[in-house]
Amino acid sequence: MTPPRHAAVELDALVKRYGPRAAVDGISLRAERGAVTALLGPNGAGKTTTVEICEGYRRPDSGTVRVLGLDPVRDARELRPRVGVMPQSGGVPGTARAGEFLRLVAAFYAHPLDPAALLERLGLTAHARTPYRRLSGGQQQRLSLAAAVVGRPELVFLDEPTAGLDPQARHATWELVAGLRAAGAGVILTTHHMEEAERLSDQVVIVDQGRVVARGTPAELTGAERQLRFRARPGLGLDELLAALPVGSAAKESPAGHYLIEGDVQPELLATVTAWCASHGVLTEDLRIERRTLEDVFLELTGRELRP
Ligand SMILES: Nc1ncnc2c1ncn2[C@@H]1O[C@H](COP(=O)(O)OP(=O)(O)OP(=O)(O)O)[C@@H](O)[C@H]1O
DSSP states (O other): OOOOOSEEEEEEEEEEEETEEEEEEEEEEOOOOOSSSEEETTTTHHHHHHHHHHHTTTTOEEEEEEEBBOOTTHHHHHGGGGEEOOOOOOSSSSTTTTHHHHHHHTTHHHOOOOOOOHHHHHTOOOTTTSSSSSSSSHHHHHHHHHHHTTTTTTTEEEESSSTTTOEEEEEEEHHHHHHHHTOOEEEEEOOOOOHHHHOOSSSSEEEETEEEEEEHHHHHOOOEEEEEEEEOOOOOOOHHHHHHOOOTTTEOOTTTTTEEEEOOOHHHHHHEEEEEEHHOOOOOOEEEEEEOHHHHHHHHHHHHSSSO
């Protein structure tokens, strides 16, 4: 009988306090192998703390954490060759040349990827002999990503991997993540780019103030609902428009001149809105019907106020 395959990460009722404040306040989640799990949340929500507990860099105050079925602190030696970590910054000596560094990291693993091919994939071949500290911020980040994946990890933690990257590097990173997933690795991704999370992940977990506030596939979270948006002169009489729409519809103007109609968006509703606008001499611009985005859902759940 083959032994059971453990999930990539399993957290149960995880708590981590800094002084009286709980940075992580009872997070439970299960991230599968061969899947990308995005951890989303406003600044200070507890994402990095959660990931660092999984990486074995911090111990929780309570709750359990299993990484590939193992304890990240007690079983650190066994996990090290199986888990890749891309931190938000640092981790590479400033004088290390990009190519040498990646070959050195690769040498720690039994079946690494070809470092030269990986450099090429991430557009770093021309910088292979450049010391780390002379690389641009985006190039440094790409090298950290390469170092995190060169050992063919079963699980990889990517902390904001595309923050500050140019569009080309962002796409190369997305392809790399898709490749890891296809190769059966579990990927835990923290990001503030909702479009990135929507595009890459199988599962999204939204945390706020140390707690999970929503989880599901991007499609489950955004739902099947559509909404209608248009621009027009500010101050339209929305109460009057609303009276013409099916019961249960909602209409708002925010910011001035930008209108959003929510409800059962069917052809009749579109016809009613355009007819109402025509009868009021209103020319709409950028009229479009769209699904809610993950960013809409994220802002609804976590609010629009800036986090201290
Ligand atoms: N070593 C520490 N000592 C005290 N407080 C800490 C420490 N590390 C993190 N915190 C606090 O814990 C909370 C969660 O921080 P964390 O870095 O996990 O958030 P995050 O979701 O990763 O945020 P960001 O999106 O800004 O990276 C924050 O309020 C932070 O100030």
